[in-house]
Amino acid sequence: MNNSDTAVASGPRVWDVGALCHAVADALDARFNPVAVRGEISGFSRAASGHCYFSLKDSSGQLRCAMFRRAAGLIDFSPREGDQVEVRGRLAVYEPRGDLQLIVESLVRAGQGALFEQFLQRKAMLEAEGLFDMARKRPLPTLPRAIGLVTSLGAAALHDVVTALRRRVPHIPVVLAPAAVQGAGAPAELTRALRSLYTLDVPIDVVLLVRGGGSIEDLWAFNDEGLARTIVQSPVPVISGIGHETDFTIADFCADLRAPTPTAAAELVSAPRDVWLGALDVIAQKLSDGLGERLDALGQRLDLASGRLGRPSTAVLRQRLRLSHEAQRLRYAVTSQRERSAQRLQRLEQTLPSAWQSPFKRQGEALDxxxxxxxxxxxxLVLQRGYAWLTDANGQAITRTAQAKPGDTVRARLVDGSVELKVERNATRRKPTQGH
Known part of the structure; x- marks a missing residue:
């Protein structure tokens, strides 16, 4: 090895640019991630893709940040220039430019970080107790007799829910239990409102717990432990419709069903009239089809039975011939009876005169x-022989002299009439004595 080779071997490692950026990114990830940072938003922008880009700064530094569409969709407010925020994410190196950047996974207003930590701790505790178990979730009633509603009288959610229910199921009564939905006293009021619905005599079959959107502080009442336990104790299903689709509270996990919005919560328990009419039409069609199939089957059985019996025309013809024969016999019997009666009447007419004339003749002779x-x-006849019939003034017959006194007027009836006579004297004929 020569001197130049030794100098090169003892010098710093030579990196490719991309490899160095990648190594720095790995070192950052191992050393810092995940990381939470507090700072002021600067230069916030939202791209057409839905990704957000901004810088996070304070008095001594600045850090580029990128927030991809999925995470940006979970933001519950509109970030603005100068907002103090807390972000969670991971440090990375944007290798095409070699820039350090923070990939933001959550963004909340400053001060919400502690609340979020408390939310996570409470959620984990209640989940461990089984308050979120799917096994205890109850199905919603198909046709509730009445709907309970818990929300604030001044909340926009009240108007949205009532409007939806009036439009879809105006015949179902709604029982409102008002309660504050924000502030220090809200958890206690919400709990009392729910318990009041549990004890009503009205047959409430489902309860809606709703409010509009807001920050984590605005929705904090629905993360109350006491309220969570009260929801679980409900005798009927509870539907939560709290905030927007991206908002989650402890109440949502305890409820039998979570709706993304208050209006959606109302729609879950109010199938419109047309839906039920359509269902009835389907049932009616099924009944009609079933009846038609039954009638077809019975018709086939009838055809089979008719085939086994044979053609009925032969039996009908025999019965007609039998009836004709019986009718002929009846007409003959009537005609014969009529002839016999006529002959008897003729004989009676011949014998009747002599039968009734003989006794009449005998009676006539006796009468004569x-x-x-x-x-x-x-x-x-007596009067024709010269006798007279005397009567007194009263028409009584005079048969003795004692009945006519001198001076009396008597009537003498003769053959051709009567005359009035005046008695001058009467003489009584003496009876002859015996022996003379």
Whole structure:
């Protein structure tokens, strides 16, 4: 080995540029990552791809930052120039330019870092206790009899939820339990509101716990441990609709179902009328198809039975011939009976005169004899012989002299009429004495 070779061997290692950048990146990753940095935003921009680029600076330094679209979509506020923020990520070297940069994975306003650490600790504790287990999650009711709603009276979420429910299921009653959704007293109010719904006599089948979006401080009430346990104790399914799709709270993990927004929470329990009508149409069609298939099967059975019985026309013809024969016999019997009756009536007509004339003749002769006897005792015959029939003024017959006193007027009936007579005297005929 010559001197020049020795000098080269004892000097610094010669790196390719790309290899050195890569080695520096590995060293940074091993030494610092993951890293959390606090600073002021400068030059924030959002590219068409959704990636964000900015610098993070303080009074003594500045660091280039890149935040890719996935992580940028989780930001719950709009970063602006001069905002004090805390970021988490990893240091890297942008090898095409050899620039040091921070790949940001989360970005919050300054002061939220401690809250986020507390959130993670509480989440881990409650998850270990089983409050987030999927096995205890309950299915949502298909047709709730009533819907419970917990939110603030002044929240925009209240208007969004009520509007959605009125549009989709105006017939389902909504029971509102108002509570503050932000501030120091909000966790206690939310807990009381939920418990009030649990004890109502109204048959509530599902509860909506909702509020609009905000920062981690705005949503902190929904990370309360007591509220989490109250949600788990609900006798009916609870749907959380807190913040925006990128917001997560402890209440979301405890709820039976998390909705990305308050409006989405309302829509999950309010299938519109057209959906149910469509379902009924499908059921009706299935019933119609099933009935048609049943009728077809029964028709085939009927055809088979008809084939086994043979053609019914032969049996019908035999019955018709039998009925015709019986009708002919009946007509003959009626005609014969009619002829016999006519003959009997004719005989009766021939024998009836002699039958009734004989007794009448005998009775007539007897009547004639009686009439002759009556004529013999007819008073008129007596009167024709010169006798008279005397009656007093009252029409009573006078048969004795004692009935007519001198001065009385009597009537004498003769053959051709009557005359009135006045009694001057009466003489009683003496009875003859015996022996004279």
């Amino acid at each position: 004899r009686l009439a002759a006897r009556l004529r013999l005792v007819d008073p008129a």
